[in-house]
Amino acid sequence: MVTTEKLNLLAPGHRACPGCGAAIALRQILRVVGRETIVVSATGCVETFTSPYGQSAWEVPWMHSLFENSAAVASGVEAALEAKGEKANVVIISGDGGTFDIGMGAMSGMFERKHNITYICYDNEAYMNTGVQRSSATPYAATTTTSPAGKNSYGKMEFKKDVPAIALAHDVEYVATTSIAYPQDLMNKVKKAIGIKGPKYIQIHTPCCIGWGFDSSQTIAMGKLAAETGLVPLFEVEKGKQMVVRKIKNTKPIQEYLNKQNRFRHLAKEDKEKIMEKLQEICNDNVKRFGISE
């Protein structure tokens, strides 16, 4: 009998919303890292839905402390393992809030001290677990509860923070961006990362049906569209090697992606054409900068 059950290290019964992108990311990550792993998470969706007291969904050792210090806690775990002479993969799985905003300092410190840790950020582009507040990962012009679109505003007025570039500036061993819509790509990158000694950073694009406003069955489709429009470039950089980019045959216009989500619905109005053009410009820039088109 051939069964895939043994590969599954996230138990069913966790409390994620139906169609949760972060839960898909978790399952794909855990499949590759295996049982010899210690996971540390910052506060966020993943921490909340996997760990109501007494009902943990984790099948690997897992630890949560605070919103800002997942990288510091993992550094301690890694140092303790080294002192005891034991071996395990130390992996951080934090959201964009705990990475882009609140955990930035601790993450920078972890990179700088060259700990042997894989930092994985699942990027659902806002604080979803507390009710869709904007984070610095929220894309330009998206409406959230703290950047609402209305008469005097077109949603978030700032651009997304480029954290992979910040990680690269720390001279880390491996930096990659990937998406749950491409599981093979995701699993290959995570596998590669855990095989490299030193600090690594992986950013996973995980669509959120509740926060972005689309049907729960479209989570993967939305992830694919984000990559196909060029808004989310998928690349990897190994230290000392050239950047490898996932090529897209025919990039799609950004409207196709925006029209399917409630958080961009206000852009369909006539006076918002300039904003739409700006978003298309971001995509075109990405296509040019990363050489996405074949």
Next chain:
Amino acid sequence: MLTIGAVCEAGKSRLNKTGSWRDYYPEITAKCTGCGICELFCPDSSITIIDKKCIINYDYCKGCGICANECPKTAILMKEERK
């Protein structure tokens, strides 16, 4: 009672049967080849491939419909749940 460090056992989330959240349920038709794409995309760990057949665990399936949407053979249909 909380233990020191709030330690708890692994995989105990199985006590929480999320199948009751469901409005629609997935049904596997004969077209299924057991490729495993749905299993890779299921957020709720409720699909298993056994002997090249897709088996859904209805105790935990929340009925999101990702499996039906991503199936390359359209072998999964979403049907309304009657309780």
